Amino acid sequence: MSRRLDGRTGFALVLICCGAGLATLELAPTPLRGAAWQFGWALSFGLGAALLVGAALANRRRGWLWIPVGCLFSLGLVSGAVASMRLVHVWAYAWPLVVPAGLGLGLYLHGLTGRRLGEQSWGLGLAKVGLLLFLVLAAFFEGVMHWSQHNQGLASNAILxxxxxLLGFWLLVRRWVPARER
Known part of the structure:
Protein backbone atom coordinates (compact mmCIF):
# COMPACT_ATOMS: atom_id res chain seq x y z
CA MET A 1 0.00 0.00 0.00
CA SER A 2 1.39 3.38 -1.02
CA ARG A 3 1.51 6.17 1.56
CA ARG A 4 2.07 9.09 -0.79
CA LEU A 5 -0.44 11.91 -1.07
CA ASP A 6 -2.65 11.48 -4.10
CA GLY A 7 -5.79 13.25 -5.24
CA ARG A 8 -8.23 11.03 -3.33
CA THR A 9 -6.26 11.31 -0.11
CA GLY A 10 -6.02 15.09 -0.48
CA PHE A 11 -9.75 15.35 -1.14
CA ALA A 12 -10.47 13.17 1.90
CA LEU A 13 -8.27 15.45 4.03
CA VAL A 14 -10.11 18.52 2.73
CA LEU A 15 -13.45 16.93 3.63
CA ILE A 16 -12.22 15.96 7.10
CA CYS A 17 -10.90 19.49 7.79
CA CYS A 18 -14.08 21.13 6.50
CA GLY A 19 -16.27 18.77 8.55
CA ALA A 20 -14.19 19.43 11.66
CA GLY A 21 -14.42 23.16 11.03
CA LEU A 22 -18.20 23.03 10.58
CA ALA A 23 -18.58 20.96 13.75
CA THR A 24 -16.41 23.43 15.66
CA LEU A 25 -18.48 26.35 14.39
CA GLU A 26 -21.68 24.59 15.35
CA LEU A 27 -20.43 24.03 18.89
CA ALA A 28 -18.95 27.55 19.24
CA PRO A 29 -20.69 30.18 21.39
CA THR A 30 -23.20 32.35 19.51
CA PRO A 31 -21.08 35.59 19.30
CA LEU A 32 -18.17 33.67 17.76
CA ARG A 33 -20.45 31.78 15.42
CA GLY A 34 -21.78 34.97 13.79
CA ALA A 35 -18.32 36.30 12.91
CA ALA A 36 -17.12 32.88 11.78
CA TRP A 37 -20.12 32.35 9.52
CA GLN A 38 -19.63 35.80 7.99
CA PHE A 39 -16.13 34.84 6.86
CA GLY A 40 -16.82 31.12 6.57
CA TRP A 41 -16.51 30.94 2.80
CA ALA A 42 -13.28 32.91 2.78
CA LEU A 43 -11.84 30.68 5.50
CA SER A 44 -12.95 27.54 3.66
CA PHE A 45 -11.28 28.64 0.44
CA GLY A 46 -8.14 29.63 2.32
CA LEU A 47 -8.04 26.25 4.07
CA GLY A 48 -8.48 24.46 0.75
CA ALA A 49 -5.66 26.49 -0.79
CA ALA A 50 -3.40 25.75 2.19
CA LEU A 51 -4.08 22.01 1.92
CA LEU A 52 -3.34 22.07 -1.79
CA VAL A 53 -0.09 23.97 -1.15
CA GLY A 54 0.90 21.18 1.21
CA ALA A 55 0.00 18.57 -1.39
CA ALA A 56 1.90 20.39 -4.13
CA LEU A 57 4.99 20.73 -1.94
CA ALA A 58 4.77 17.10 -0.81
CA ASN A 59 4.69 15.74 -4.34
CA ARG A 60 6.67 17.80 -6.85
CA ARG A 61 5.37 15.72 -9.77
CA ARG A 62 1.92 17.12 -9.14
CA GLY A 63 2.89 20.70 -9.93
CA TRP A 64 -0.47 21.28 -11.60
CA LEU A 65 -1.90 21.57 -8.06
CA TRP A 66 -0.60 25.14 -7.97
CA ILE A 67 -3.30 26.14 -10.46
CA PRO A 68 -6.26 25.42 -8.15
CA VAL A 69 -4.21 26.94 -5.31
CA GLY A 70 -4.18 30.26 -7.17
CA CYS A 71 -7.91 30.08 -7.90
CA LEU A 72 -8.85 29.11 -4.33
CA PHE A 73 -6.55 31.76 -2.86
CA SER A 74 -8.05 34.53 -5.00
CA LEU A 75 -11.57 33.22 -4.33
CA GLY A 76 -10.85 33.39 -0.61
CA LEU A 77 -9.51 36.94 -0.87
CA VAL A 78 -12.53 38.14 -2.85
CA SER A 79 -14.93 36.35 -0.47
CA GLY A 80 -13.23 37.93 2.53
CA ALA A 81 -13.30 41.40 1.00
CA VAL A 82 -16.96 41.07 0.04
CA ALA A 83 -17.88 39.79 3.52
CA SER A 84 -15.93 42.47 5.36
CA MET A 85 -17.29 45.37 3.29
CA ARG A 86 -20.75 43.82 2.87
CA LEU A 87 -20.81 44.57 -0.83
CA VAL A 88 -22.41 41.38 -2.10
CA HIS A 89 -23.22 42.92 -5.48
CA VAL A 90 -19.48 43.10 -6.25
CA TRP A 91 -19.67 39.38 -7.11
CA ALA A 92 -21.32 40.43 -10.39
CA TYR A 93 -17.99 41.72 -11.68
CA ALA A 94 -15.37 40.19 -9.34
CA TRP A 95 -15.13 36.86 -11.15
CA PRO A 96 -12.21 37.98 -13.36
CA LEU A 97 -10.18 38.17 -10.16
CA VAL A 98 -10.91 34.49 -9.55
CA VAL A 99 -10.70 32.83 -12.94
CA PRO A 100 -8.15 34.65 -15.13
CA ALA A 101 -6.21 36.31 -12.29
CA GLY A 102 -6.29 33.32 -9.92
CA LEU A 103 -5.50 30.95 -12.76
CA GLY A 104 -2.60 33.19 -13.73
CA LEU A 105 -1.35 33.21 -10.15
CA GLY A 106 -1.48 29.41 -10.11
CA LEU A 107 0.38 29.15 -13.42
CA TYR A 108 2.98 31.59 -12.15
CA LEU A 109 3.50 29.54 -8.97
CA HIS A 110 3.69 26.35 -11.03
CA GLY A 111 6.33 27.93 -13.23
CA LEU A 112 8.16 29.34 -10.23
CA THR A 113 8.44 26.01 -8.43
CA GLY A 114 9.55 24.23 -11.59
CA ARG A 115 11.73 27.08 -12.87
CA ARG A 116 9.68 27.36 -16.08
CA LEU A 117 10.02 30.92 -17.35
CA GLY A 118 7.36 30.44 -20.03
CA GLU A 119 4.71 29.49 -17.52
CA GLN A 120 5.73 32.33 -15.23
CA SER A 121 5.29 34.94 -17.94
CA TRP A 122 2.07 33.33 -19.17
CA GLY A 123 0.73 33.31 -15.61
CA LEU A 124 1.60 36.97 -15.06
CA GLY A 125 -0.07 37.83 -18.36
CA LEU A 126 -3.26 36.03 -17.33
CA ALA A 127 -3.20 37.74 -13.93
CA LYS A 128 -2.88 41.14 -15.62
CA VAL A 129 -5.77 40.34 -17.96
CA GLY A 130 -7.93 39.34 -14.97
CA LEU A 131 -7.09 42.51 -13.07
CA LEU A 132 -7.70 44.71 -16.11
CA LEU A 133 -11.00 42.98 -16.85
CA PHE A 134 -12.06 43.45 -13.23
CA LEU A 135 -11.19 47.16 -13.38
CA VAL A 136 -13.12 47.64 -16.63
CA LEU A 137 -16.18 45.78 -15.33
CA ALA A 138 -16.03 47.59 -11.97
CA ALA A 139 -15.78 50.94 -13.74
CA PHE A 140 -18.82 50.06 -15.84
CA PHE A 141 -20.98 48.66 -13.04
CA GLU A 142 -20.01 51.29 -10.49
CA GLY A 143 -19.31 54.31 -12.67
CA VAL A 144 -22.02 53.90 -15.30
CA MET A 145 -24.64 51.68 -13.66
CA HIS A 146 -24.08 52.99 -10.08
CA TRP A 147 -24.73 49.59 -8.51
CA SER A 148 -23.31 50.56 -5.14
CA GLN A 149 -25.53 53.60 -4.86
CA HIS A 150 -28.56 51.41 -5.41
CA ASN A 151 -27.37 48.85 -2.90
CA GLN A 152 -25.02 50.45 -0.38
CA GLY A 153 -25.07 54.22 -0.58
CA LEU A 154 -21.87 56.11 -1.45
CA ALA A 155 -19.58 53.11 -1.89
CA SER A 156 -19.60 53.41 -5.70
CA ASN A 157 -17.73 56.72 -5.55
CA ALA A 158 -15.01 55.13 -3.40
CA ILE A 159 -14.78 52.09 -5.68
CA LEU A 160 -14.64 54.25 -8.78
CA LEU A 166 -5.06 51.96 -9.64
CA LEU A 167 -5.26 52.57 -13.37
CA GLY A 168 -3.22 55.77 -13.02
CA PHE A 169 -0.53 54.03 -10.94
CA TRP A 170 -0.42 51.15 -13.39
CA LEU A 171 0.08 53.50 -16.35
CA LEU A 172 2.74 55.41 -14.43
CA VAL A 173 4.68 52.26 -13.55
CA ARG A 174 4.46 51.05 -17.16
CA ARG A 175 5.89 54.40 -18.27
CA TRP A 176 8.81 54.33 -15.82
CA VAL A 177 9.80 50.67 -16.02
CA PRO A 178 11.64 49.81 -19.23
CA ALA A 179 10.00 47.15 -21.41
CA ARG A 180 12.85 44.69 -20.83
CA GLU A 181 12.22 44.65 -17.06
CA ARG A 182 8.43 44.18 -17.28
Missing part, protein backbone atom coordinates in the same frame (compact mmCIF):
# COMPACT_ATOMS: atom_id res chain seq x y z
CA UNK A 161 -11.95 56.45 -7.19
CA UNK A 162 -9.92 53.34 -6.31
CA UNK A 163 -10.23 52.07 -9.88
CA UNK A 164 -9.06 55.36 -11.35
CA UNK A 165 -6.15 55.53 -8.88
Missing amino acids: AAIVL
